[in-house]
Amino acid sequence: MKILPLLLLSSLLLTLLTVAKADNFKADNFKIDGVISLGYMAPTSNHFFGSNAGKNAVITENSLRLSYNFDNRFALSSQVIFRDAEGFSTSGGRLDFLQLDYRNSVWDNSQQTYSIGRFKTQQGFYNKTRDIPFTRPSVMLPQSVYYESLRNFVLSLDGVKVNSIHSFDTSDLTLELGIGKNSIDSDFNSIIYGDTATGSWDSENNYYSDLKWENQQISLAVNYSNVALDYNPSVGSYLPIEINGAIFPAPLNEGNYRSSIYIYSGQYRLPNWEFTLEHSNFTFDSIGFVIPHYKRTSKIKGTYFQARYFLNEKFILLARYDVMKDISDEKSTVKSLTQGKDLTLGLTWSFNKQWQLALEYHFIKGILWVPPVTKVIPVDDIDEKWGISAIQLSYRF
Amino acid sequence: MNILYKLLLIIVYLLSVSLQLKAKEAEGYEKYKIIISNQNSFDEQIDRRALRGFFTLKRSVWPSGRAVQIVTLNTDNVLHRDFVENELKLFNYQVKRIWDRQIFSGSALTPIEVNDFNELIKKIASTPNSIGYISQSYIQAVNNENITFITVK
Numbered sequence: 001m002k003i004l005p006l007l008l009l010s011s012l013l014l015t016l017l018t019v020a021k022a023d024n025f026k027a028d029n030f031k032i033d034g035v036i037s038l039g040y041m042a043p044t045s046n047h048f049f050g051s052n053a054g055k056n057a058v059i060t061e062n063s064l065r066l067s068y069n070f071d072n073r074f075a076l077s078s079q080v081i082f083r084d085a086e087g088f089s090t091s092g093g094r095l096d097f098l099q100l101d102y103r104n105s106v107w108d109n110s111q112q113t114y115s116i117g118r119f120k121t122q123q124g125f126y127n128k129t130r131d132i133p134f135t136r137p138s139v140m141l142p143q144s145v146y147y148e149s150l151r152n153f154v155l156s157l158d159g160v161k162v163n164s165i166h167s168f169d170t171s172d173l174t175l176e177l178g179i180g181k182n183s184i185d186s187d188f189n190s191i192i193y194g195d196t197a198t199g200s201w202d203s204e205n206n207y208y209s210d211l212k213w214e215n216q217q218i219s220l221a222v223n224y225s226n227v228a229l230d231y232n233p234s235v236g237s238y239l240p241i242e243i244n245g246a247i248f249p250a251p252l253n254e255g256n257y258r259s260s261i262y263i264y265s266g267q268y269r270l271p272n273w274e275f276t277l278e279h280s281n282f283t284f285d286s287i288g289f290v291i292p293h294y295k296r297t298s299k300i301k302g303t304y305f306q307a308r309y310f311l312n313e314k315f316i317l318l319a320r321y322d323v324m325k326d327i328s329d330e331k332s333t334v335k336s337l338t339q340g341k342d343l344t345l346g347l348t349w350s351f352n353k354q355w356q357l358a359l360e361y362h363f364i365k366g367i368l369w370v371p372p373v374t375k376v377i378p379v380d381d382i383d384e385k386w387g388i389s390a391i392q393l394s395y396r397f
Numbered sequence: 398m399n400i401l402y403k404l405l406l407i408i409v410y411l412l413s414v415s416l417q418l419k420a421k422e423a424e425g426y427e428k429y430k431i432i433i434s435n436q437n438s439f440d441e442q443i444d445r446r447a448l449r450g451f452f453t454l455k456r457s458v459w460p461s462g463r464a465v466q467i468v469t470l471n472t473d474n475v476l477h478r479d480f481v482e483n484e485l486k487l488f489n490y491q492v493k494r495i496w497d498r499q500i501f502s503g504s505a506l507t508p509i510e511v512n513d514f515n516e517l518i519k520k521i522a523s524t525p526n527s528i529g530y531i532s533q534s535y536i537q538a539v540n541n542e543n544i545t546f547i548t549v550k
């Protein structure tokens with residue numbers, strides 16, 4: 001099944017090249033644009049970027065997008081992302097999406113778009129474009145909903161999607177359904193379990209549904225995603241386990257992740273203010289890995305409230321309070337492992353249409369967000385109260 | 398359930414405020430005229446809902462199936478802001494965010510932004526399947542046979 005997506009992507013690329021060479025190629029219908037950005041994040045402790053990464057991280061997020069609209073309702077678009085975020089992303093290029101769209105209008109004042117190929121997963125207000133700095137409210141998204149360690153679960157699908165938008169007098173209603181296989185970054189193993197956990201991942205057919213209503217003042221959305229991934233260990237793959245202060249290598253077996261994610265989103269807007277509230281419910285089954293066939297269910301809930309003030313066309317101020325809790329084991333007395341609370345203060349400065357500088361500081365309590373690999377091997381400097389400072393300069397063309 | 402109940406109460410309150418604001422809005426006014434390139438085979442009227450759909454990049458094809466190309470003033474131009482808020486009934490920062498989301502997820506083409514209405518008129522005349530807007534005072538400046546005025550119903 002891995003060959004099918006590659007064949008599909010290859011055929012779409014060939015189509016684009018053929019069209020580009022055809023006599024009726026229209027330059028006006030072809031667009032190239034992109035983003036280049038450079039950032040720096042400095043956690044005060046807790047190895048936020050994974051146990052093998054340095055404490056601080058230089059973040060680069062670069063993207064190149066090509067799109068072409070045919071004259072017969074078809075459109076082809078693709079984006080490649082080069083993202084280096086220490087322990088969280090591969091430093092090589094990644095095909096973010098490559099999709100062929102067909103658009104029509106079944107009902108008056110509506111448009112339906114049918115897509116095939118690799119497309120972005122719609123989830124919450126920010127997931128679809130989470131790697132594009134100009135579309136995020138801050139350098140780091142609220143972890144209660146956009147959990148960085150699990151980004152591979154929700155980045156994009158290789159499959160089919162339908163989007164239907166219906167326009168009313170002053171509002172729009174949008175329904176989107178997608179089904180396909182997750183594309184897994186090659187660094188997913190090391191992010192979750194460290195470099196000793198070698199092996200490969202397969203995705204089953206996963207799906208999401210999203211319903212959104214929006215007018216000038218208000219946006220409301222509800223989203224459900226179902227993700228199922230299977231792990232096949234390499235020979236010699238193991239997980240270091242700490243028992244009574246000593247580290248033992250626990251061989252890794254086949255394993256499965258099964259995840260259900262609900263996200264409820266709301267936003268209220270005024271001429272100079274934007275208030276956002278999102279709530280997430282993750283139910284996460286881990287089967288096998290260390291103990292064959294052993295099933296562990298995790299339940300994580302998260303909520304954030306965010307206020308943005310548009311001082312003028314150039315400056316945006318941000319304040320956000322974000323809470324994430326693991327409620328799998330209510331009896332756990334180690335609160336710092338099962339929760340993450342974050343108060344974020346930030347500023348975005350748009351010099352002009354092309355340049356943007358974002359600055360922020362996170363006051364954090366709890367280590368729920370640090371990658372699982374760090375919590376498997378306790379390190380001496382895990383602190384319950386810690387912080388992250390972040391700065392990012394971005395350019396779009 | 399507690400947090401969801403509180404969330405529901407907040408939503409109901411905001412919806413009621415929003416409906417009251419809508420009731421108090423001033424009646425629409427014809428400060429801008431919509432222009433399209435003649436290469437479009439399109440009626441001389443456009444529904445306001447379709448207008449909003451085109452300029453937010455949520456609708457991307459004409460009824461003929463050809464891709465829509467939006468031409469606007471620079472998004473920081475006060476006249477563009479005025480058009481967005483009074484014709485589309487949206488906030489400027491809201492439309493910018495919708496554009497970015499549509500563009501960077503592969504759902505729409507980047508709009509063409511120009512510095513002034515003279516440039517916008519020239520761009521519409523030379524760009525097939527395009528749509529833009531001009532203020533009433535520029536109507537006389539449109540003497541290009543490649544441009545058609547359409548009214549908003």
